[in-house]
Amino acid sequence: MDIDSYLATNAGAWSRLEDLTRRAGRSAGDLSPTELEELVALYQRTSAQLSYARTRYADAALTARLTRLVAGANAVIYGRRSTSARVLLDFFRWTFPVAVYRSRRFVWVSAVLMFLPAVLVWLWLIGDPVAMDASAPASLRRDYVRNRFEQYYDPGAVFFTEVTTNNIRVTFTVFGMGIVLPFLGPVLILLLNGMSVGEVAAWMSEAGDGWRFLGFILPHGMLELSAIVVAGGASLALGWALVAPGDRRRGDALREEGRRLMVVVLGCAVMLIASGVIEGFITGSGLPVWARVGIGALGWIAFIIYIRTQGREATALGLTGGLGERPRTWDDELTLDDLVLDATTSSVATPSLDA
Structure with a gap:
């Protein structure tokens, strides 16, 4: 598949990931459980596409866009787990x-x-x-x-x-x-x-x-x-x-x-x-x-x-220098059930317009 076809095929999914990430405001609790499942799936898919695009197309613009999408979604999904000490360490390390x-x-x-x-x-x-x-x-x-x-x-x-x-x-x-x-x-x-x-x-x-x-x-x-x-x-x-x-x-x-x-x-x-x-x-x-x-x-x-x-x-590692960024590690992995439970709890405590 040439790069133009690749862009056309995936443009909708990438726009959806960007929209979910922006609405979440760097906190997964602002999304409904269904949207959170979709966010995680799109994040995992786009992460794989980033690795593929780097080797298959070597296009700077495409790589930069996917890097920003993955970094933003990563901050939404994993940012809430950061402690003050970890944030400070990540700031100076990365x-x-x-x-x-x-x-x-x-x-x-x-x-x-x-x-x-x-x-x-x-x-x-x-x-x-x-x-x-x-x-x-x-x-x-x-x-x-x-x-x-x-x-x-x-x-x-x-x-x-x-x-x-x-x-x-x-x-x-x-x-x-x-x-x-x-x-x-x-x-x-x-x-x-x-x-x-x-x-x-x-x-x-x-x-x-x-x-x-x-x-x-x-x-x-x-x-x-x-x-x-x-x-x-x-x-x-x-x-x-x-x-x-x-x-x-x-x-x-x-x-x-x-x-x-x-x-x-x-x-x-x-x-x-x-x-x-x-x-x-x-x-x-x-x-x-x-x-x-x-x-x-x-x-x-x-x-x-x-x-x-x-x-x-x-x-x-694809980091861009934005606050809250850090490389993804196995220690950061969350199960989908944990994420959905967290979103459900947040939705009960504060009614969401997206629910």
């Missing part, structure tokens, strides 16, 4: 890394938008005394280099709280700008942050303290700036879904990327807490520069490995 991994192309764009302006501004200011003086008066630059820069990194719990709160605020600003001004908002924030980093780097280089600058920035900055770049990448993906949704309907693309962006921002908030710990207790400590930078580098490398390994594995 949901967050696959959300970042699926946005990786936009993360690269985000990195360029942030770090290229930083380098260009640094080169411009150190090579142009007039521009350097225009960026800030010489007295202010000297005061910043000699006093304010290092004093900022005062080790302790209070400083940790302040910097963590500020960093999370920046990340949520990227998130908010991605919603209010899709694509343009994140671009502006990334450019401005990169220019600010380049400006401070130029001031420190002018005073001959470039290495001291790196010694204080790199320990926490590798993880901190990575979090901002990752959040920026997910925001760019949301904006791009509005411009070029691909084979998805524009509304579906925006919902999918919006859910993924929320996951990324929540995960990045945890990254920034870890960065704040390093900034509050390691960056300004009396440890040698190599030790401080080494600790930051280990955290950054661990993050890269984590996203790459877990993200690739979750992608291979």
Whole structure:
């Protein structure tokens, strides 16, 4: 059977599964027993068709659609069994890394938008005394280099709280700008942050303290700036879904990327807490520069490995980065009788319009 015939034959069943999943609202108790039996049967059938379609047709659009259908139905059927601990574990094991991994192309764009302006501004200011003086008066630059820069990194719990709160605020600003001004908002924030980093780097280089600058920035900055770049990448993906949704309907693309962006921002908030710990207790400590930078580098490398390994594995399992997703395991299997009993109980407690 060619792909067009395959699509025509199964379109009705897939639309029905999508409708049942949407009406259930991620809870099997909202369906009547008959509809629940139908949902389970369609879910099992579509899961098998997903595996078949991947090997038989290798069509990206078809695979993406079936993946979304299976993931949505899976959340309806199995989501109610998740405990808070399991949800948290699944979030960091599967949901967050696959959300970042699926946005990786936009993360690269985000990195360029942030770090290229930083380098260009640094080169411009150190090579142009007039521009350097225009960026800030010489007295202010000297005061910043000699006093304010290092004093900022005062080790302790209070400083940790302040910097963590500020960093999370920046990340949520990227998130908010991605919603209010899709694509343009994140671009502006990334450019401005990169220019600010380049400006401070130029001031420190002018005073001959470039290495001291790196010694204080790199320990926490590798993880901190990575979090901002990752959040920026997910925001760019949301904006791009509005411009070029691909084979998805524009509304579906925006919902999918919006859910993924929320996951990324929540995960990045945890990254920034870890960065704040390093900034509050390691960056300004009396440890040698190599030790401080080494600790930051280990955290950054661990993050890269984590996203790459877990993200690739979750992608291979068909996960998309939506909250509540997890791979199906034998431990999750429910008998049809259990599902119907649960729906019947829910229908008795709360009369259903679908019954």
